Amino acid sequence: MHLKNRTFDQIQPGDSAEMRRLITADDLFVFAAASGNSNPMHLQDSDLDGNGQTERVAPGMFMASLVSAVLGTQLPGPGTLYRRQVLDFDARAHAGEEVTVRVEVLDKADGIVRLKTEVRRVADDARILSGEAEVIAPTESFDRDGVDVPGLVVQRHRHFEELLDRARPLAALPTAVVCPDEENSLGGALLAARESIIAPILIGSEARIRAAAASIGADLTGIEVIDEPQDLAAATRACALVHEGRALAVMKGHLHTDDLLKPMLDKVGGLRVGRRFTHVFVMDVPGRPEPLLVSDAAINIAPDLATKVDIVQNAIDLALALGMEPRVGVLSAVETVNPAIQSSIDAALLSKMADRGQIRGGQVEGPLAMDNAVDMGAARTKGLKGGVAGRANILVVPGLDAGNMLAKQLAFVSHAEAAGLVLGAKVPVILNSRSDSPMSRLASCAVAALFHAAGVRT
Known part of the structure; x- marks a missing residue:
């Protein structure tokens, strides 16, 4: 200054x-x-x-x-x-x-x-x-020149609070919770139930589930518990509940993500409905004017162009369900097309596909570097124009490595809370990690409820 x-x-x-x-x-x-x-x-x-x-x-x-x-x-x-x-x-x-x-x-x-x-x-x-x-x-x-004071970050999560306020009046979403047999996973599901956001059906080892409930002082009266001691069998049973119409969402408990998703990808009993499964982090970053979506940071390791089309479209659909105006910044290391950097080529193609109506519902621009995707000053310095540069609220990353690192940097350096959802299945799949806070677990359920209420079909 x-x-x-x-x-x-x-x-x-x-x-x-x-x-x-x-x-x-x-x-x-x-x-x-x-x-x-x-x-x-x-x-x-x-x-x-x-x-x-x-x-x-x-x-x-x-x-x-x-x-x-x-x-x-x-x-x-x-x-x-x-x-x-x-x-x-x-x-x-x-x-x-x-x-x-x-x-x-x-x-x-x-x-x-x-x-x-x-x-x-x-x-x-x-x-x-x-x-x-x-x-x-x-x-x-x-x-x-150079008279500056330290910046301040207000550590509150008003965006998630607003999502919760919108989800609470909805009918509780019947949710198959797979292997909630330890304190965090069970506690997150029960917290969402107390907030009337989900109506959980607990699937897993009944003995371990009840032991986890006892350790946190939780009462399971009135909550259905289905005894399936094996992780893969529990995930398969969750898919069956979806097909029966008893569950309208699936929530990950204390099991590996691969075991949760494997039955969902089965051609006969699975939950695929067309698009690829893609994961979206909905992040409440202190100081940002709206939630920030990051995709894909958990499932697709090195997505090709066709997969990235589904990643972008799924993220746009989720943003619309959350009441956002989707502005997709497709990230690369540079903001110009470089034939030696495949992510910059993919980003340019995705942008043009959106222009031609092959991706719908939001603005898509790329390639963009991280700085000029989210900071208007950086975008102006680079001479970037349009409705996305400097204002992106959806960040599509080149691959899982970049996405996972970006999401964790936002969480552990910028003090963001993250809700996680898998899209592309017949129902939303709530994907939490063991380190997630109660607010993250609760917000993930709220995001799933709002997505279901919007009636989005992938």
């Missing part, structure tokens, strides 16, 4: 400065953490005034801090110290609204500058805040 001030001698009545600022929900959480003001009216979608509308009201002193930002960085700028501030709160601003903050010099004397201050909402020019400030203006010039 470049900062430059105006000294007391340079300032004249009528001088002004302004900035625009989009108020985000994360801004309000950061302000609450710094100030200690945890009034729910500012932090969540509540209706504390009983008017039937949710609030997320920006605190008055947060709005005042925006005035302070203009005074401290623009006019007078670095070196400014507050002496007095008068505030009138004329209206309320909310998360998601953009405001203009403006200050104007009224007069100056004896090192003190008096300024008119106001904040207005951009959409309707409504005045949110008005008042006057008196500041001690700097006497020494300041003109410097």
Whole structure:
């Protein structure tokens, strides 16, 4: 950031400065953490005034801090110290609204500058805040680059919370849970059942399932338990329940993914319905404006072009079911086609196939490198245009290695939560790992419920 001030001698009545600022929900959480003001009216979608509308009201002193930002960085700028501030709160601003903050010099004397201050909402020019400030203006010039402060990441998972809010009113999804015979896998299924997102049918060693329930203090009363001690037999039984119409989803418990999927790929009793099985991570990454989908990071090791078509289409279908506007960035190491890099060629072909209607329901662009897929500044630097570059919400990776590493970096470095789903089967297949948190397991069930409710047929 470049900062430059105006000294007391340079300032004249009528001088002004302004900035625009989009108020985000994360801004309000950061302000609450710094100030200690945890009034729910500012932090969540509540209706504390009983008017039937949710609030997320920006605190008055947060709005005042925006005035302070203009005074401290623009006019007078670095070196400014507050002496007095008068505030009138004329209206309320909310998360998601953009405001203009403006200050104007009224007069100056004896090192003190008096300024008119106001904040207005951009959409309707409504005045949110008005008042006057008196500041001690700097006497020494300041003109410097590289003035930065550490970035902050708000570790909350509002996207998954929103998905859960949408899934709870749906009818509980009958789900065959395969081998939930240890604490995490059983606990995740029971948690989703308590939230009325799934109605579990537990398949596996009944003795081990009940022992796991006892170890976590869970009551299995009213929950069907089917005794199938062998993993492969339990997965096969889950497929049978789907064909019988008793199960509308399958959930992985404590067994290897290969054992879960093998019966599903059987030509007679399996669950394939046309497209290839592909896996999608739905990731709630702190600081991102919407969920981020990563595919394929768990099933297809080195997908060819035909498989990538199914990977893209399945991911688009899932994004639509989640209420997203699908913007697919097909990743490579570069953002230009290089004949020596096969992933860049595949990405360009996928983009053109979408243009020709062979992939439907979303925008597809590639090749894109990771930076210019998700960062608008990087996309502009490279001169990339279109609706996806810098704004991708679906990332299609070259192969399983890249996808798995990307997903785990987001989870363990960027503190993301990840929900996992296998698509291409007759019903959604909930795929969790043993290290997944309760929120990840719950969100995976919510994603499956929303996908089923959307009536997507692959």
